[in-house]
Amino acid sequence: MEAVWQGLVQALYLLIRLDPGVMEVVFLTLRVCGLATVISIITGVPVGVFLALKEFPGKRLLVSLINTGMGMPPVVVGLWVSFLLWRSGPLGHLGLIYTPTAMVIAQAFIATPLVTGLTMAAIQQLPPRLKTQVIALGASPGQLYWTLLKEARLGILAAVIAGFGGVISEVGAAAMVGGNIMHQTRVLTTATMLEVSRGHFDIAMALSFILLGLAFGVTATLTFLQQKARALPGNEQKLIRSFRS
Numbered sequence: 001m002e003a004v005w006q007g008l009v010q011a012l013y014l015l016i017r018l019d020p021g022v023m024e025v026v027f028l029t030l031r032v033c034g035l036a037t038v039i040s041i042i043t044g045v046p047v048g049v050f051l052a053l054k055e056f057p058g059k060r061l062l063v064s065l066i067n068t069g070m071g072m073p074p075v076v077v078g079l080w081v082s083f084l085l086w087r088s089g090p091l092g093h094l095g096l097i098y099t100p101t102a103m104v105i106a107q108a109f110i111a112t113p114l115v116t117g118l119t120m121a122a123i124q125q126l127p128p129r130l131k132t133q134v135i136a137l138g139a140s141p142g143q144l145y146w147t148l149l150k151e152a153r154l155g156i157l158a159a160v161i162a163g164f165g166g167v168i169s170e171v172g173a174a175a176m177v178g179g180n181i182m183h184q185t186r187v188l189t190t191a192t193m194l195e196v197s198r199g200h201f202d203i204a205m206a207l208s209f210i211l212l213g214l215a216f217g218v219t220a221t222l223t224f225l226q227q228k229a230r231a232l233p234g235n236e237q238k239l240i241r242s243f244r245s
Contacts, residue, residue: 010206029187033168036107040115040163048119069113078173081106098179106173111163122155157226
């Protein structure tokens with residue numbers, strides 16, 4: 001218990017005095033995780049909507065692969081991305097291994113299946129008659145998709161929260177493709193792991209508190225937006241009236 005208390009005090013001390021090393025790690029963590037989450041949203045939401053609405057040969061296999069990806073161990077993702085980006089690998093000529101870009105790529109591979117699978121589930125949970133009614137009222141494909149996205153906004157925001165949580169908490173892929181290099185690729189998870197290996201448990205505990213605070217801050221913001229969206233009117237009858245008008 002004493003180590004926990006010392007870690008909390010150390011975390012507050014590092015934040016209050018804006019320790020340059022800690023701030024550098026925090027900002028890099030936000031940049032890498034933020035970019036990976038944005039990529040997963042841009043990729044995962046459209047694919048999730050497509051899979052929820054369309055039927056085609058091989059769909060079940062593709063959905064099974066996405067569901068498998070939702071539980072894929074980060075260390076496996078890190079291994080495969082490392083293989084692709086190693087100097088002797090297929091993409092080695094790009095020189096991306098042990099860079100923040102490589103970390104973004106690996107974490108995007110972790111978050112995208114989460115966002116895709118949960119978005120697909122959110123769209124599939126909508127009333128089947130909603131799609132039929134909107135099409136019958138002459139909505140274009142773009143209007144149809146936008147309407148479904150608005151109705152499934154709570155589930156989609158949950159998918160975003162899950163995607164961000166998946167990347168900010170992982171350490172295996174970040175260490176493998178980033179190398180945990182000081183001033184270049186060291187983020188909060190890999191820095192915590194390093195301090196534990198050195199026996200600096202007070203610093204490791206402090207970094208863990210900072211990581212928890214960062215994760216809570218971002219997740220709380222997304223949760224606020226989710227619950228605010230829940231309070232907005234968005235029932236089927238209002239949508240139908242809007243198309244009729």
